Each structure stands twice: as structure tokens, then as C-alpha cells.
Amino acid sequence: MTTWLIPIFILGLIAGSFLNVVIFRMDDLKSILTTRSRCQSCQKTIAWYDLIPFLSFFLLRARCRNCGEKISVQYPLVEIFTGVLFAYLYLMYGMSWGLVFYLIIFSVLLVVFVYDLKTQTVPEIFVWAVVVLSLLGGAYFGGFTLLSQIFGGIIGGGFLFLLVYFSKEKWMGWGDVKIGLILGLLTGYPNAIFALFFAFVFGSIVGLVMIYFQKKTLKTAIPFAPFIIFSTLFSLTYGQIFINWYLNLFMLR
Ligand SMILES: [Zn+2]
Numbered sequence: 001m002t003t004w005l006i007p008i009f010i011l012g013l014i015a016g017s018f019l020n021v022v023i024f025r026m027d028d029l030k031s032i033l034t035t036r037s038r039c040q041s042c043q044k045t046i047a048w049y050d051l052i053p054f055l056s057f058f059l060l061r062a063r064c065r066n067c068g069e070k071i072s073v074q075y076p077l078v079e080i081f082t083g084v085l086f087a088y089l090y091l092m093y094g095m096s097w098g099l100v101f102y103l104i105i106f107s108v109l110l111v112v113f114v115y116d117l118k119t120q121t122v123p124e125i126f127v128w129a130v131v132v133l134s135l136l137g138g139a140y141f142g143g144f145t146l147l148s149q150i151f152g153g154i155i156g157g158g159f160l161f162l163l164v165y166f167s168k169e170k171w172m173g174w175g176d177v178k179i180g181l182i183l184g185l186l187t188g189y190p191n192a193i194f195a196l197f198f199a200f201v202f203g204s205i206v207g208l209v210m211i212y213f214q215k216k217t218l219k220t221a222i223p224f225a226p227f228i229i230f231s232t233l234f235s236l237t238y239g240q241i242f243i244n245w246y247l248n249l250f251m252l253r
Contacts, residue, residue, distance in 0.1 A: 005090060016054075138186045155189060
């Protein structure tokens with residue numbers, strides 16, 4: 001099971017450095033195919049030996065080799081996070097088509113996650129791509145029925161739709177509704193209910209911690225998409241345990 005763990009982790013680091021490029025060039029995605037990575041300050045093309053995922057950032061001491069300008073900490077963070085994500089999904093699904101499916105889904109969602117954190121907007125094309133993919137493979141790879149998937153989608157998307165609609169976008173934005181839909185399509189019913197619940201639990205914990213450290217007040221919006229995405233991943237792999245626990249609790253009474 002752990003044979004491929006290190007190679008998959010390294011693949012994740014490399015994928016992460018590609019995701020960084022996608023996040024930084026969101027406004028001009030076509031340029032990824034035509035132009036090499038440049039320093040965002042002095043525009044000098046970055047040499048191949050300075051593009052080693054995760055390591056280069058530390059070898060360069062977070063500064064451009066040419067002009068000495070600081071390099072964003074987003075680079076190593078996204079790379080290590082993608083590496084861990086890949087390793088985690090491998091441990092959950094092993095070498096399978098399911099692994100490939102979830103690697104693609106969560107890589108794209110990671111772009112959405114980081115982009116939302118940075119700009120508080122959700123990149124539409126990426127979200128729709130994941131909606132379509134989730135619709136096609138969510139039930140099959142998640143091991144539940146199409147009916148369960150439809151109910152999941154209605155619960156996940158519907159609940160966030162109501163929140164956005166009745167709060168007039170004060171609590172959350174329309175972008176979050178689509179992420180809620182993805183949550184439902186990937187987890188299915190009844191798992192989607194737990195996934196939603198966990199998204200709010202994680203969101204509240206982080207929100208309270210931020211308020212405690214006075215970085216945010218109750219009035220500043222905290223992007224919610226990252227919590228929905230994290231909760232989807234959590235519920236996919238641990239949701240069933242909580243459902244069983246909950247059902248047992250119910251029957252013991
Ligand atoms: Zn530079």
C-alpha cells in the first residue's frame with residue numbers, strides 16, 4: 001500500500017507548482033502554454049534549477065536570484081499542501097481509477113480554494129468543470145446510487161442557495177452555492193448532511209480563532225468555499241464512520 005507513497009507525494013509537489021502557475025495566471029491562462037515562468041518583479045525567466053518544487057523556495061531563501069525581490073510564500077505552501085493531498089488520497093483509494101478521479105477533482109478544487117482565499121471570488125470555469133466531473137463520477141467512485149447523488153446535490157446546493165438568497169449574499173456568495181452542489185454530488189445522501197454540518201463546524205472554529213486573534217471581526221466575511229471543500233474531502237473518507245456512529249446512538253435509545 002505504501003509502495004507508491006513517496007512517488008505520489010513528489011508527483012503532488014510537482015502538480016502543486018503547476019497549480020501555483022494556474023492561480024497566478026488566472027487572468028491569462030493561455031500564457032501558461034506559451035511563456036515560461038518569470039520573476040513577477042524583474043520579469044527575468046526563472047532557470048530550471050530554481051523551479052524545483054518546494055526546495056527552491058528555501059534554497060533561494062525566499063528571494064529572486066536576479067533582483068532579490070521576495071518570492072510569495074504561496075509557492076511552497078500550495079506545493080506541500082498538494083503533496084500531502086496526493087499522499088492522503090493515495091492512502092485512501094490506493095492505485096485505482098478512483099484515485100485518478102479524486103486527484104483531478106481536488107487539484108482543481110485546490111485552485112478554487114486558494115483563489116477564493118486570495119481574492120474572495122470563485123473562478124467560474126474551474127467550478128463548472130468540477131460540477132460536471134462530480135455529476136459523472138461522484139456516485140460511481142463514491143459507491144452510492146444515482147438517487148442518493150441527486151438528493152445529495154439538492155441538499156448541498158439547496159441549503160447554500162437558501163442561505164445566500166435569504167441573507168442577500170451577506171453571509172455567503174453565489175459562488176459558494178456551486179461548491180455546495182459539488183459537496184452534495186460527491187458525497188451523496190445522507191453523507192451530504194454530515195458534510196454540510198462539518199463545513200459549518202470547521203468554519204466556526206476557524207472564524208472564532210481569527211476573532212480571538214483579532215484578525216477579523218464578526219462582520220468581515222471569511223471565504224466559505226475552503227471549508228466546504230475541506231469538509232467534502234473529510235466526509236468522503238470519514239463520513240461513513242460518523243453516520244454509523246449516529247445510527248448506533250439512535251438505535252441504542
Ligand atoms: Zn526578480
